[in-house]
Amino acid sequence: xxxxxxxxxxxxxxxxxxxxxxxxxxxxxxxxxxxxxxxxxxxxxxxxxxxxxxxxxxxxxxxxxxxxxxxxxxxxxxxxxxxxxxxxxxxxxxxxxxxxxxxxxxxxxxxxxxxxxxxxxxxxxxxxxxxxxxxxxxxxxxxxxxxxxxxxxxxxxxxxxxxxxxxxxxxxxxxxxxxxxxxxxxxxxxxxxxxxxxxxxx
Numbered sequence: 001x002x003x004x005x006x007x008x009x010x011x012x013x014x015x016x017x018x019x020x021x022x023x024x025x026x027x028x029x030x031x032x033x034x035x036x037x038x039x040x041x042x043x044x045x046x047x048x049x050x051x052x053x054x055x056x057x058x059x060x061x062x063x064x065x066x067x068x069x070x071x072x073x074x075x076x077x078x079x080x081x082x083x084x085x086x087x088x089x090x091x092x093x094x095x096x097x098x099x100x101x102x103x104x105x106x107x108x109x110x111x112x113x114x115x116x117x118x119x120x121x122x123x124x125x126x127x128x129x130x131x132x133x134x135x136x137x138x139x140x141x142x143x144x145x146x147x148x149x150x151x152x153x154x155x156x157x158x159x160x161x162x163x164x165x166x167x168x169x170x171x172x173x174x175x176x177x178x179x180x181x182x183x184x185x186x187x188x189x190x191x192x193x194x195x196x197x198x199x200x201x202x
Contacts, residue, residue: 002038005042028050031050078130148161149165153167
């Protein structure tokens with residue numbers, strides 16, 4: 001994901017900076033998925049953008065980054081296995097937040113499987129990268145996360161390929177608790193609430 005005000009808020013980036021923590025936001029979207037626009041995308045003094053693996057490797061070699069904690073905002077799979085392998089090569093301490101998972105209806109799963117049979121080339125590609133992600137971990141080409149912070153009981157019980165799993169609240173709940181303490185209302189008078197499509201599963 002690109003850096004936005006929401007990302008800064010949800011990941012407490014500005015809070016960490018205010019407490020004197022040296023923070024950098026490495027935008028690797030151009031490297032992994034190509035350029036694309038995102039609403040609210042911003043650049044600031046602590047953000048960097050990378051387009052090649054050599055640029056990332058050069059930063060990993062710098063002395064100031066040897067003891068850094070790398071908070072991964074990227075879900076691991078075969079498509080990004082090479083990127084994780086590069087960080088593993090330099091023994092980077094990687095942390096991950098597992099949150100936002102929503103259950104899928106059984107009928108939707110079967111529909112997706114059926115549709116994938118209609119596009120065999122995409123199916124082959126999907127299977128290839130699925131296996132690649134598994135093999136890289138089995139061969140220890142990608143090191144485990146130092147810590148995974150998991151929101152919810154379901155995610156906490158999964159095999160998250162981590163040395164340690166720490167249960168946490170979803171960030172939305174933390175923000176809800178914060179807003180609940182506010183004395184002033186955000187909206188005066190009558191207003192409408194639009195419910196999230198995932199509400200039935202939350």
